[in-house]
Amino acid sequence: xxxxxxxxxxxxxxxxIAGLATTVTSDATAQGWKPIKPxxxxxxxxxxxxxxxxxRLIQGAVAKHKLTSKPITVINKSGGTGAExxxxxxxxxxxxxxxxxxxxxxxxxxxxxxxxGVDISTFTPIGRMAVDTFVLWVHKDTGIKTIDDxxxxxxxxxxxxxxxxxxxxxxxxxxxxxxxxxxxLNEMKYVPYxxxxxxxxxxxxxxxxxxxxxxxxxxxxxLAGKTVPIITFTKARQPLFPDAPTIGETGNEFExxxxxxxxxxxxxxxxxxxxxxxLMAQVYTTPEWQAFMKKKGMTAGFLTGDLLMxxxxxxxxxxxxxxxQMGMIK
Numbered sequence: 001x002x003x004x005x006x007x008x009x010x011x012x013x014x015x016x017i018a019g020l021a022t023t024v025t026s027d028a029t030a031q032g033w034k035p036i037k038p039x040x041x042x043x044x045x046x047x048x049x050x051x052x053x054x055x056r057l058i059q060g061a062v063a064k065h066k067l068t069s070k071p072i073t074v075i076n077k078s079g080g081t082g083a084e085x086x087x088x089x090x091x092x093x094x095x096x097x098x099x100x101x102x103x104x105x106x107x108x109x110x111x112x113x114x115x116x117g118v119d120i121s122t123f124t125p126i127g128r129m130a131v132d133t134f135v136l137w138v139h140k141d142t143g144i145k146t147i148d149d150x151x152x153x154x155x156x157x158x159x160x161x162x163x164x165x166x167x168x169x170x171x172x173x174x175x176x177x178x179x180x181x182x183x184x185l186n187e188m189k190y191v192p193y194x195x196x197x198x199x200x201x202x203x204x205x206x207x208x209x210x211x212x213x214x215x216x217x218x219x220x221x222x223l224a225g226k227t228v229p230i231i232t233f234t235k236a237r238q239p240l241f242p243d244a245p246t247i248g249e250t251g252n253e254f255e256x257x258x259x260x261x262x263x264x265x266x267x268x269x270x271x272x273x274x275x276x277x278x279l280m281a282q283v284y285t286t287p288e289w290q291a292f293m294k295k296k297g298m299t300a301g302f303l304t305g306d307l308l309m310x311x312x313x314x315x316x317x318x319x320x321x322x323x324x325q326m327g328m329i330k
Contacts, residue, residue: 033271035070037097041262042075042089044082044102045166048197050132050214050296052076054260055101058129058280061288067279078194081167082109086118092265096272099126100263104171106312107319111329112169120316124264124273125308127280129289130298132258134175134233135241137211137218139203140226147231147250150210151183157209158187164199164208168192169328171258172199174319175212175233177326182252203227214258215240216296240297259315260298261308277304 041059045051052074059072077085082105092098100123110118138144144153154161163179165172176190191208193199196217202208204221211218215238221227222241229244233256237246247254262280264273283289284302293300303311323329 033275035068035097038070039072040075040098041072042077042085042100044085044100044105046078046195046198047076049166049195050217051101051103052195053216057288057292058283061283061286065286067282081105081170083113083116087116089265090118094267095265096269098265099276102261102263103258105167107316108170111320111323120312122266124268125305126262126264126276128259128261128301128303128308128311129280129284130260130293131301132214132260132298133238134212134256135215136230137203137213137227138230139206140228144230150230154185154188159189161188162208163188163190164193164202164211165190166193166196166199172212174322174326175256177328238297
């Protein structure tokens with residue numbers, strides 16, 4: 001059975017599978033090139049966050065199902081809100097053994113820091129493994145249950161109200177700026193952390209007052225009864241948090257999603273790119289990955305090749321527009 005057929009069996013549309021057919025090869029044809037040394041997966045954020053969890057899940061699934069003959073090693077390069085990882089991958093131009101796991105910092109960091117000289121259109125599209133969402137969280141002990149409660153408390157606290165987020169001028173800060181502009185919370189202070197795991201822990205430990213963590217990053221503390229979801233930045237309510245309204249339900253139409261993607265170095269040889277595209281398509285069909293998406297509240301949606309590149313370019317334009325509207329770039 002080909003990988004494309006397996007993708008069809010787990011619910012991807014015929015049109016999408018047809019598009020994938022130009023780049024995702026079958027099990028048999030993907031064996032022309034193979035890695036000759038360990039494969040390195042670089043994570044754009046710190047340990048314990050969503051990107052790190054994803055990389056280590058991929059590492060484990062590949063090993064368990066013996067999907068490649070060489071081991072995968074995972075390293076974290078979170079410096080400069082992911083600039084360290086992006087520059088590292090850029091410097092690996094032509095390399096066939098280095099991959100990157102990234103989210104929306106992939107767009108925002110180069111836009112906010114043109115001096116790093118990173119053009120995402122030069123990177124090799126391997127696989128968008130899922131689409132993640134965002135949730136506004138507070139500590140349970142605050143007693144806050146609604147967006148109105150949140151706005152009232154944050155306004156009263158002024159600059160003492162701390163919104164923790166992953167990195168500077170990142171997707172978390174972009175959402176924070178949106179909340180400031182939408183609800184008159186100009187004094188609310190944004191404090192960056194290296195990764196989503198650190199952000200979630202800061203709220204659970206009462207070192208911050210709120211976060212906009214992804215569901216999976218905050219899930220453990222939520223299940224432990226320490227944190228509460230106030231709103232989701234989605235069009236529909238999320239199965240993990242059925243009682244949390246969408247921001248649209250509260251009268252503010254807005255949706256923001258985040259990619260969970262695997263990316264190759266610029267100039268990766270075509271044969272190597274096809275190998276990794278096929279590899280990630282196989283990972284996507286494993287029970288481990290399917291369970292991971294469900295547990296973390298992610299939306300399915302595998303993309304690769306030209307379709308993924310098109311997605312990146314559209315998202316870059318969207319983020320550029322959003323950053324300008326928020327006054328974060330000119």
